[in-house]
Amino acid sequence: xxxxxxxxxxxxxxxxxxxxxxxxxxxxxxxxxxxxxxxxxxxxxxxxxxxxxxxxxxxxxxxxxxxxxxxxxxxxxxxxxxxxxxxxxxxxxxxxxxxxxxxxxxxxxxxxxxxxxxxxxxxxxxxxxxxxxxxxxxxxxxxxxxxxxxxxxxxxxxxxxxxxxxxxxxxxxxxxxxxxxxxxxxxxxxxxxxxxxxxxxxxxxxxxxxxxxxxxxxxx
Ligand SMILES: Nc1ncnc2c1ncn2[C@@H]1O[C@H](COP(=O)(O)OP(=O)(O)OP(=O)(O)O)[C@@H](O)[C@H]1O
Ligand SMILES: O=C(O)c1ccc[n+]([C@@H]2O[C@H](COP(=O)([O-])O)[C@@H](O)[C@H]2O)c1
Numbered sequence: 282x283x284x285x286x287x288x289x290x291x292x293x294x295x296x297x298x299x300x301x302x303x304x305x306x307x308x309x310x311x312x313x314x315x316x317x318x319x320x321x322x323x324x325x326x327x328x329x330x331x332x333x334x335x336x337x338x339x340x341x342x343x344x345x346x347x348x349x350x351x352x353x354x355x356x357x358x359x360x361x362x363x364x365x366x367x368x369x370x371x372x373x374x375x376x377x378x379x380x381x382x383x384x385x386x387x388x389x390x391x392x393x394x395x396x397x398x399x400x401x402x403x404x405x406x407x408x409x410x411x412x413x414x415x416x417x418x419x420x421x422x423x424x425x426x427x428x429x430x431x432x433x434x435x436x437x438x439x440x441x442x443x444x445x446x447x448x449x450x451x452x453x454x455x456x457x458x459x460x461x462x463x464x465x466x467x468x469x470x471x472x473x474x475x476x477x478x479x480x481x482x483x484x485x486x487x488x489x490x491x492x493x494x495x496x497x498x499x500x501x
Contacts, residue, residue, distance in 0.1 A: 307386075312408025315473040317346040317439070319414040320387075320395055322354050322492065324363055326372040329416075329490035333441045334381050336485045337414050341439055342470040346381050346414065348372055349398060352388040356425055361496060394427040399435050410473040413438045417446035417482075423455035433459065437472045437479040444487050451482070 310316075317337045321330065326348075334346040350369050353359050365388055372383045387398055395413070402411060413436045415423075420440050423429055438459070440450060450456050462478040464471060469481045 307402075307405045310406045310409050313410070314345070314406075315341070315343045315410045315412070317341060317343045317412050317414045318349055318399065318402070318436070319346050320349040320351060320398070322357065322362065323348065323350050323368045323372050324361070324492050325368065325495055326375045327490040327492060327495055329443075329488035330372075331375060331378075331381075332486065332488040332490075333414065333416060334376070335378065336441055336483055337412075337439055338378075338380055340466070340469045340483055340485070341412060341472055341481075343412070343473065344380065348376060348381060348383045349387055350383060350385055352385075352393050355393050355427070356422065396426070396428045396432050396435065399432070403435065411436050412473045414441065415439075416441055416443040417450035418443050420450040420455055420459075421446060421453040424453065424458075429455060430458070433462075433478040435477060437475050437477050437481075439469070439472060440480060440482045442482065442484045442487050444489050447484075 317334070319330070319334060319337070323330065330348070334348070337343060338346055350365065350372055352365055353362055365385060369383060369385055376383055386402075387393060390398060390401055392398065399411065399413065402409075413432075415438070417440050426432060433455075451460065459478065459480045462480055464475060464479055464481045466481060466483060469483060472479060472481050
């Protein structure tokens with residue numbers, strides 16, 4: 282991470298007895314920390330990412346939000362994907378709040394799958410309360426993720442509303458699977474310590490920003 286939280290990547294000479302290579306060095310994190318994991322392509326990052334992070338920090342009572350900049354969403358075409366280094370640099374410029382940390386840990390782990398990332402982080406940081414954060418549009422396609430049902434058992438999930446996705450998200454396969462485990466918004470602060478499956482749908486000021494729109498504007 283930009284401030285050393287997760288950044289040292291040892292690809293060249295991994296210790297033979299540690300994690301399978303490649304592996305990132307992740308310093309110990311104090312048990313009890315409340316950390317939101319916000320995975321994304323960030324291609325490019327935008328005001329919507331920042332808005333989601335600030336809503337999650339405040340409403341879930343988080344200490345930090347980590348932007349997990351993906352090496353490449355396994356469900357998306359990579360034709361238009363900017364290099365990871367460029368997306369990381371832009372994300373760091375945009376994420377001005379010191380509570381937001383930008384990370385390339387997925388590239389270091391060598392997997393684009395969120396199940397693998399969260400499993401790894403939970404193993405490496407026992408006692409830290411992780412919450413997965415995603416926009417409502419992502420919930421609609423969540424049933425196509427690797428081991429999505431197991432993912433629901435791994436970590437609590439916060440879904441943040443997004444224009445055009447409010448109703449579709451809850452009607453989706455994953456939305457229906459999560460419905461019995463929904464925590465009310467007024468109790469959102471309980472989510473990080475809740476036993477999964479658990480989720481909250483956060484409404485709030487919605488941001489219309491999208492990377493697709495920004496890419497289109499940059500091409501004009
Ligand atoms: N405006 C927004 N409101 C709510 N959630 C958002 C918003 N923009 C992005 N997200 C969420 O942020 C995460 C990362 O999204 P991503 O980096 O793919 O941005 P995007 O704008 O959705 O990109 P694209 O338009 O290329 O699909 C996803 O969970 C997505 O749902
Ligand atoms: O694990 C999966 O199978 C999986 C499938 C699709 C998307 N994801 C993750 O979802 C997050 C949002 O992706 P994106 O491209 O919509 O920003 C990002 O962290 C991806 O790695 C994960």
